[in-house]
Amino acid sequence: MEEITLSRTDKRSLTFIGEVAASATSWGPKKTRWTKAVVYYTDQHKYVLGLARITQWVGEDSVYTATPFETKDEVMEYLETYASEVAEEIAKRLGMEAHV
16 A cells, blocks of 8 residues: 545645555547546555546536545445446455445
């Protein structure tokens, strides 16, 4: 495990000790907006979800969040609600089932 610092839009960065548990992106060759999700497992036996909403549109800003969760089930509930486009791939990589 290593020290990880995630930038967050309009908030202070979040720093913790952890490792990547899963990641996924909805990026495609013709997309100008996409989502990137990275789930981290921490040294405190919890999870952090780093979520990036990337845009290439002029006048729009990409948005970055980092949210801590107690369990990977909570991570999946959040993704299924707010980032369903990457939920299935994250679930697969975490050895879980997505309910999207």
